[in-house]
Amino acid sequence: MNKLENLLKETFPSIDLAVGSALSIGCCQEWDSMGNYNFLLAVEDEFDVRFTVEEMTECKSLLQVQKSLGNRGIEL
C-alpha cells in the first residue's frame, strides 16, 4: 500500500482498496462530500502541499488526487 492508500484506509476504514481505479467519492459510506474534504486536508498535511479552492471542490477520486500531486512534482 502506498502513502495515499494508507491515508484512504485511515480516513475511510470500511473502504475496499481492491476496486482500484473506481476509488472515488461514494465508493464507501464514509466517503461522502465531507469525508472527501477531510481526506484532501489529510493529503495536504501528509504531503505538505496546499490545494486550490477549485481542487478542493473538484478532486473527488484517487486518480484526481494523484494527478494534483503529480502537478506538484509528487509521483507515487
Next chain:
Amino acid sequence: MNKRVALYGTSLLLPGNRHWRRLADRYDVQFGDFGEWANTFLEGDDAFESSDVLVWVVFLDDLIKYSSLLTLAQSHDLKKEIDELISGILTPLVTQLRRSSTKVIVTFSKLSFEMTASPNLARQFSIESIIAKGFESTLQSLREDFTHLYLLSLDQVISEQGFQRCFDFRNFYAARSRFSSFGIQVLANEIMINLERIFLARKKLLILDCDNTLWGGVLGEAGQKNIQIGQDGIGQAFQDFQYVIKGLSNRGILLALASKNNHDDVVEVFDNHKGMILKKADFVSMKVNWEDKANSIREISNELSLGIDSFVFWDDSPIERDMTKTHLPELTVVEPPADVYDWPLFLRKFSGFSHFNISSEDKNKKKQYKIRAQFNKELDGNIDKVSYLKSIKMRPEVFEVDTHTLDRAQQLCNKTNQFNLRTIRHTHKDLEKIVNSNNNVALIAKLSDKFGEHGLVGLSIVKSTSNSNVAFLDTFLLSCRVIGRYLEAWVLKQCLLKLQKNNVKYLLAEYIPTKKNVLVENFLSSLGFKPIRDMPVKVLENIKLDEISCAFERTHYIDITECNIPNLGVFENE
C-alpha cells in the same frame, strides 16, 4: 461507559476529520447537523438531551454578517441596537440553559471578527470591538445565572499557536469551516483539556524539588548567595515559576517539598533570600533530607491523609522522576519542558490543577491540612486517644443543606472517596431536588477545635421511604482531613435526633464497597447497625428495597429509639 459529548458549531466543524480522533477515543462524540444549533437549542433534541456535555463552538463572524454591521454603523442609538443584537444571538443558548441542566461549554473566538474592523479607526473603538466586548460580558453574566454554563475563550490559544496557522479562509469559502486542519487539532485539544477540567478530579498537592527547580543551581555547592532566583535572565524565569506556584496555592492547591538537601540550608533560603516568592508558610509539608524521595512522598501522604494519586511531582532531574514513578506508579510525575523559560506557562496550563469551580473551602485548604498534619503528629505521641481527643476541644455543628451550602455539598459528594458509605456522586440538580423535598433530611457538618476551623467536612443525606416509619441513609461521608475523631458518630446522632422528631423509627443503611472506601467497611456495625435479616418480620414485610435501590445482603438497620451511639463524650458540646 464513555461520557457523551455533543458538538455544535456556528460554522462547519468537519466531523470525521482525523484530528477529532483523539477526542472520539476518549468520549462518545456526536456532531450536530450543520446550521442546526439554534433550532436544537430552542426546541431540544432527544439525541442530544442525553449528552453529558454540549459544546457550542462560536465564531462571532458567523453570527453577525457584514450587512448588519453596515446598518449598525448608521444607527442613532448604537448601544441599544448592539444590546438587542447580542440578546437575540444568545436567546437560543439561554433557552437551552433554562430547559436542561446538561453542562454547556461555549467555546468562542472573537479574534477574526475584530480583525475585520477597518484600521482607520485608531481614535475610537470599532463597532466590531464594541460588539465583541458586549458578547463576552453578556456570556460572563449568564455564567453567574447558570452554574452549568462554562466559558472557554479560544483567542488565547489561537494567539499562542498563530492566527494564520489556525484559520483557513479557503476552507471557509470551500466548505464553511473556519479552521485549518491544524486549527481543528488545536480546538479538539482545548475541548479535551476542558472536559477533563469538568470530569476528572482535580489534583490536590504539588510536590516540588528545590535545586534547579525552585531556584537555579545546587544550594549545597553554590551557597545561598549564588543560587539563581530573581536576577535577570534565568533567575527571573525561576521567580516567575514561583509566582505561578504561589497563584496555585492561593487557589487551594497544596504545596510540599521533597528535596535532597540539608534541611537548615533550605529553610534559610526560604527565610532570608530576597528573590524567593514562596515562603515556608506556603508549604503544608517539607521533606528536606537525604532519603529516597518516594519515602518522603509516602510520609507526606500519611501526614495529610491524602492519596498519592492526588499528588503531582515536579523535579528537574529525570533520574529522580523515573525512580519516584517506578516506586509510586499512582503519582503524577510532570515531564517539564527542557528550558526553565517555558516552565511558568507550562505549569499555568497544566490541566490537573485547573478546575472550573473553586469554592471558598478550596481557598482555606492549606490551613486546614496543616491543622491535620499537626493533629496526626500530636495523636501519634498520645497513647490514650479518647483523652487526647477531649483535650483538643472539638466542637462540631450541623446545618440543613441550603442554597449557601449546596455547592460544598456537591463538591463533597464528588470528591470524597475514602470515608464515603455509598459513593453516590449526586449532581447539583439531584441535591436541589433532595433538599427541596420536605421529608428528606440533608445535614452538612462543620468542625472546629483548638487548632482552628476545619470548615464544612461532613454530609449526611437521609431519604424518606413510602413507609413513614422507615428512612434510608442515601449518603454518609466525611472529608479525609477529619477522619479518626469519631465525628461520624456525632453526625449520625444528629441525624437520628432529627428523624426521631419526624417520627421515623428505623434507619436503613448500606455500605457499597469501592476500591477506596475500605475505611468504612465496619462503620455500620461499629455504630450499632444490624443486618436487615435480623429486623422484626412485621417491619421488614413493609419495606420495599427496590424503591431505594438497595441490595438486601448489604443493607443494615438501626432502631432509632433504642440505639446507643458510642464515643460521643469526646466532643465539648455533647
